Structure formats: structure tokens, C-alpha cells
Amino acid sequence: MNWRSIWTIAKKDLKEVSQNKMAWGPGIVVPLVFAVFMPLVFIILPQMVPVEDVQRELGDLDAMLRAMPPALQALFEGKSLEQMFVLYMAGFMLAPLFLIMPLMFSTVIGSDSFVGERERKTMEALLYTPTSDMELFLGKVLAAVIPAIGLSWITYVVYIIVVNVTSYPLFGRIWFPLPTWWPLMLWMTPALAVLGISATVLISSRVRTFMEAYQMSASLVVLVLALVAGQVSGVLFLGIGTTLIIGTVIWLVDAALIYISVKNFKRSALVAKL
Amino acid sequence: METIIEVNGLERVFGQNRAVDGMTFHVKQGEVFGLLGPNGAGKTTTVRLLNGILPPSGGTARVFGLDPSIDGQRVRRQTGVLTESPALYERLSARENLEFFGALAGIPVEKLSQRVLDILMFFGLQDRLEDKVETYSKGMKQRLALARALIHEPPLLFLDEPTSGLDPEAAQQVNELIAGLSQRNGQTILLATHNLPEAQRLCDRVAVMNKGRILAMGSLKDLTRKLWPVTWVDITFWEAPAETVTGSLKSQRGVMQVTGQGDALQVQVENEEVIPQVVQHLTGQGASILRVNPRDYTLEDIYFSLQAGEK
Numbered sequence: 188m189n190w191r192s193i194w195t196i197a198k199k200d201l202k203e204v205s206q207n208k209m210a211w212g213p214g215i216v217v218p219l220v221f222a223v224f225m226p227l228v229f230i231i232l233p234q235m236v237p238v239e240d241v242q243r244e245l246g247d248l249d250a251m252l253r254a255m256p257p258a259l260q261a262l263f264e265g266k267s268l269e270q271m272f273v274l275y276m277a278g279f280m281l282a283p284l285f286l287i288m289p290l291m292f293s294t295v296i297g298s299d300s301f302v303g304e305r306e307r308k309t310m311e312a313l314l315y316t317p318t319s320d321m322e323l324f325l326g327k328v329l330a331a332v333i334p335a336i337g338l339s340w341i342t343y344v345v346y347i348i349v350v351n352v353t354s355y356p357l358f359g360r361i362w363f364p365l366p367t368w369w370p371l372m373l374w375m376t377p378a379l380a381v382l383g384i385s386a387t388v389l390i391s392s393r394v395r396t397f398m399e400a401y402q403m404s405a406s407l408v409v410l411v412l413a414l415v416a417g418q419v420s421g422v423l424f425l426g427i428g429t430t431l432i433i434g435t436v437i438w439l440v441d442a443a444l445i446y447i448s449v450k451n452f453k454r455s456a457l458v459a460k461l
Numbered sequence: 462m463e464t465i466i467e468v469n470g471l472e473r474v475f476g477q478n479r480a481v482d483g484m485t486f487h488v489k490q491g492e493v494f495g496l497l498g499p500n501g502a503g504k505t506t507t508v509r510l511l512n513g514i515l516p517p518s519g520g521t522a523r524v525f526g527l528d529p530s531i532d533g534q535r536v537r538r539q540t541g542v543l544t545e546s547p548a549l550y551e552r553l554s555a556r557e558n559l560e561f562f563g564a565l566a567g568i569p570v571e572k573l574s575q576r577v578l579d580i581l582m583f584f585g586l587q588d589r590l591e592d593k594v595e596t597y598s599k600g601m602k603q604r605l606a607l608a609r610a611l612i613h614e615p616p617l618l619f620l621d622e623p624t625s626g627l628d629p630e631a632a633q634q635v636n637e638l639i640a641g642l643s644q645r646n647g648q649t650i651l652l653a654t655h656n657l658p659e660a661q662r663l664c665d666r667v668a669v670m671n672k673g674r675i676l677a678m679g680s681l682k683d684l685t686r687k688l689w690p691v692t693w694v695d696i697t698f699w700e701a702p703a704e705t706v707t708g709s710l711k712s713q714r715g716v717m718q719v720t721g722q723g724d725a726l727q728v729q730v731e732n733e734e735v736i737p738q739v740v741q742h743l744t745g746q747g748a749s750i751l752r753v754n755p756r757d758y759t760l761e762d763i764y765f766s767l768q769a770g771e772k
Contacts, residue, residue: 195564199557201548206552300481312548312609314514316565454514454533459475 189326192318196326200347201334210299214334216291218342223349229276230353232444233269249346251275262365269357277350281412282425288342289376290407292335299401300327301391311426314454324452326409328384335380343372359383368431378437383407383442392451392460417435465617465649466511470520471722473506473673483520487618493643495660496653497764498670504653505545506673508619511651512537523615523622538567541610541621547602551595555586555605557611558594563660566613576612584608584638600631605640618642621653632659635750639663661760663670669767676767685758688766691717692733693756696740698724706746713742724751 204210252263252275262278301307304310313323345366350363364372387404394400413432417423425433466488474482481503496504510516511524513533514701522529529536549558559577568576581587584604591655594602603623611619623639625634642648642665654660660667661681668678677684701723711719711730720727728739733755740753 192565195561199553199561202557203550203552250505265647306544307551309548311544311552312562312606315512315537315540315542315544316562317534317567318565343468455516457507458514 202332297387472519495667497662
């Protein structure tokens with residue numbers, strides 16, 4: 188295995204993606220919405236509206252809190268209404284939404300890297316290089332996974348800063364991230380980034396254009412939306428244990444998909460699609 | 462001379478389509494070998510098979526003594542391929558493109574920058590090295606693609622339709638570069654093309670293909686002899702000779718047929734060696750000859766004759 192070749196391919200793909208507005212556009216807009224706009228709405232607004240209005244909201248919030256695991260309910264004990272609202276929204280409700288990012292980034296970049304290369308008619312020259320199929324595969328996967336995880340983590344860091352700064356007048360201390368966020372950021376986010384790219388590799392063998400690949404692989408977002416629905420309805424709360432279990436399941440699916448992808452990623456198959 | 466490419470009964474089938482159908486040929490070191498044929502003749506598939514990016518369905522191929530379907534990576538380390546479309550990364554600069562392919566070809570990091578500069582200079586692109594490829598003209602892109610194929614100084618070069626889509630001026634530039642490569646560097650070149658004048662100018666030998674099969678193979682002279690074993694000579698006189706003079710020509714040894722009248726004759730002879738005797742005979746009879754033109758066959762004549770035969 189020639190790691191220089193793998194890094195060369197990954198670096199080239201990253202450079203190319205950085206020049207593709209269609210690919211990095213969502214990479215700027217979505218993190219801004221998640222990490223800046225949404226926390227501002229959910230944290231600053233309750234500090235500006237009358238307490239009675241928050242109280243009115245609390246009717247629903249109470250029901251939601253009751254649906255939480257007891258260990259998580261303990262986090263809300265002794266908190267004011269405003270604090271509870273901010274804690275609930277910023278600490279729990281928005282959490283699964285962040286999982287859209289690694290999926291979205293890896294599918295966008297992966298689609299551009301695998302299908303876009305074919306679409307732009309540059310694939311053939313790449314296939315004539317003295318690299319192995321595995322080196323090509325790993326180079327392209329890294330090009331999608333590294334920025335997907337990196338951008339997601341940067342977004343988390345921005346979110347952590349925004350949440351703590353904007354809620355400081357309310358809490359008087361740095362309280363975020365909650366313990367439940369660590370497995371989300373460090374275990375589930377990489378798992379979803381790998382899921383996105385491995386699905387994209389499989390899909391890319393069946394489609395011809397970047398948009399087709401992107402649209403098909405983006406349907407994986409349904410998974411995340413299911414987690415959001417689970418969280419909101421209280422059916423599946425993303426506590427530490429649950430997140431670790433779901434993350435492990437995703438890693439297992441990743442392993443299976445990568446195994447299939449590697450077996451299918453052959454020069455001869457790629458040439459046939461040119 | 463060492464045999465660089467050796468192909469025996471090579472086959473590649475896609476479903477019902479036999480893209481390459483029992484091809485047999487060899488290419489010696491330093492030779493410029495042309496694969497000629499219409500679109501879909503199997504030229505590009507042959508290039509892919511010889512570089513190990515497609516496995517064959519049958520037959521054998523050896524490039525530098527290696528089987529490309531098994532040792533594809535080792536074969537590709539010694540080959541450069543100019544694909545039909547330039548296949549360059551348009552969003553990257555010329556330097557970035559060449560550094561990328563140079564690194565994949567295994568050029569050491571410390572030598573890569575200098576090698577890129579040298580080759581860009583050789584192809585006259587040094588002033589545009591930091592410009593994105595999307596700003597290049599078609600001719601410049603093709604020169605850059607050729608530079609990419611040569612970045613690691615491969616002893617064997619595959620050129621797939623190297624002047625396709627270029628204007629005559631750019632095509633001439635690229636052809637001159639290719640001719641220089643074989644003459645100066647002694648590189649072995651396999652040229653896949655349907656541009657017949659280009660092939661005639663550049664190739665030592667050609668294989669004319671259709672539907673995956675080789676119809677005929679050899680140098681221009683070999684193919685001409687195979688297709689037209691006899692030679693025609695057009696003779697123009699200053700003044701029309703007497704009929705007895707032309708009549709006596711028919712009885713000369715090696716003369717097979719005499720046609721035409723007045724001051725122009727067409728004489729069919731067994732081979733070119735008979736022509737001086739014909740001229741000597743005519744002048745001996747008092748005929749004043751203005752011009753003697755042995756009829757030349759171009760690769761185009763050969764190609765169309767073979768393709769017509771195939772139909």
C-alpha cells in the first residue's frame with residue numbers, strides 16, 4: 188500500500204472540491220444555520236420574551252421532560268423556566284439535527300469525487316496511473332471522510348461557543364457540552380460520515396451524474412430525521428448509552444458497506460461506466 | 462531490437478459485442494505503431510487491455526514481458542497514456558495537474574517540482590503554469606495532456622486520437638511534438654487514430670482494424686505491395702509519340718498493360734524496377750518525355766480499400 192499515492196489522491200480531491208461551489212456551498216450554509224442561527228433563536232429569544240410566554244411553552248416541555256430517562260431529567264432539577272427551556276432546546280432537541288452534517292458533507296464530497304470525476308471525464312487518466320484499486324478507493328474515501336468529520340467538529344466547536352456565550356447571562360457559567368454530546372460528536376459523527384461515503388461509493392456505480400448520486404445518497408438523511416422524531420416524541424432519547432449503541436450499529440453497517448464497496452471497486456467496472 | 466508489446470489472439474467481449482476479436486501483433490522498441498480504424502473498431506479497448514485497466518476475455522498480451530491483467534501496476538509505471546479527451550482537472554492549474562500525476566507515477570518529492578517545470582517548458586506552457594486549466598485553449602490542453610503522459614518519462618507511450626478536435630494548427634503542433642519524441646528520445650509509441658494523414662506521417666507500421674479485428678498490418682510499402690502487387694506509371698510526353706512507339710512498349714519485359722493516347726500514357730509494370738527500362742526504351746525510340754510519375758498509394762487508399770473489402 189502506497190500511502191503517498193493515497194494522500195495525493197485525497198489532497199487533489201479536496202483541492203477540487205474546494206473549487207466547486209455546488210459542493211462546498213452547503214458546507215458553509217448548513218453549519219451556520221445549525222451552529223449560529225438556531226441557538227440564537229432558542230437561547231436569546233426566551234431571554235427576551237416574557238416569562239409567562241415561556242410558561243405557556245412549558246406545558247409541552249413538561250410532557251417532554253417526563254418522557255426523558257430519569258438520569259437526564261436530573262439535569263433539569265433546580266433550574267429556572269428559562270434555563271430549562273434553553274437546556275432542553277440547545278442541549279437535547281438540536282442534538283440529532285447535527286448528525287445531518289457528517290452525512291451531508293460526506294455524500295456531497297463523495298458524489299463529487301466518485302461520480303463528478305467520471306462526469307468531468309477525468310476518471311480515465313486517473314485509472315491509467317500506476318496506483319492500485321485499493322489506493323484509489325482509500326484516497327477518494329479519505330477525501331470525503333476527513334472534511335466531513337472536520338467540518339462537523341468545527342461546527343460543534345462553534346455551537347459550543349455560541350451556546351455558552353449567549354446563555355452565559357442565564358446560567359452564569361459554562362455548561363455546554365452536556366455529557367450526552369461527547370459520544371454524539373466522537374463516536375456517531377465519524378460513523379455517519381463513513382456511512383455517507385460508503386453508501387455514495389455503492390450508489391456511484393449505478394448512476395452517471397453528480398446530482399443523481401447526491402440526491403440518492405442524501406436520502407440517508409431520513410435516518411437522522413427518524414432520530415429527531417424519536418427525540419421529539421420521547422420514543423428514543425439520545426442519552427449516552429443509546430448514542431453509543433446506535434453508533435456501534437452504524438459502524439457495523441459501515442463495515443459491511445465498505446467490504447462490499449471494496450469488492451466492487453474495480454478499474455474494469457469503472458472503465459465500463461466511462 | 463527488443464519486443465515491447467506482444468499480443469496473441471487478444472479478445473475482449475462486452476455482452477454480445479466483440480470489441481477486440483483475436484488481435485495478434487507486436488511492437489518493437491523505438492517503433493511508432495499505428496492502430497487505425499473507424500470509431501468502435503476496438504482501438505481504445507486495446508489500449509485499455511494493454512495497460513491492465515480492463516482484463517481480456519481471451520488471448521494473451523505482454524508489455525515489457527509482463528501480463529497487464531496481472532501486473533497492471535508495474536506495466537502502468539512504464540507507460541504514459543494520452544486519452545482521447547485531455548482528461549485534465551480543469552479547476553486546478555497546469556502545475557497542480559502535473560504534480561498530481563507525477564506524484565502518482567512515483568517521481569520522488571524532491572525532484573517533482575523541477576520535473577514539472579522542465580516539461581512545461583518543453584511544451585511551451587511555462588508562462589501559464591499557475592493558470593487554471595479551464596482557461597486554456599484546446600491545443601494547450603492537449604499539449605498539457607501530452608506533458609502529463611510524459612511526466613515520468615515512460616519508455617512506452619499510448620496516444621489515443623491525439624489530435625481529435627484540434628484545429629489544423631494545433632494538430633500540427635501536437636504531431637511535431639510526437640514526431641520529435643520518437644526521433645529524439647527513441648520512445649516506443651502506439652498511436653490509435655482514424656486520422657490517416659497523421660498516421661502516415663508518424664507511423665513506421667500500422668494495423669488497419671475493423672470490428673475488433675486486424676484487417677492488414679505492415680509498413681506503408683508492405684501494405685501497398687500486398688494490396689496492389691503491380692505498379693502503374695503515368696508518363697507525359699513533350700509531343701505525342703508515334704503509335705509504333707507505344708505499341709512496341711507492350712512487348713517489353715515486365716510491362717503488363719499500356720493505356721492512354723496522345724501525350725499521356727498509363728503503363729502497368731510488374732514492379733518499380735521495370736520503370737527505368739521503360740523510360741530507356743521510349744527515349745531510345747525517339748520519344749521526348751516530359752514527366753514520369755510512378756503512382757503513389759497513400760495510407761488513405763490502403764485504408765479505404767481494406768475497409769471496402771470488409772464491407
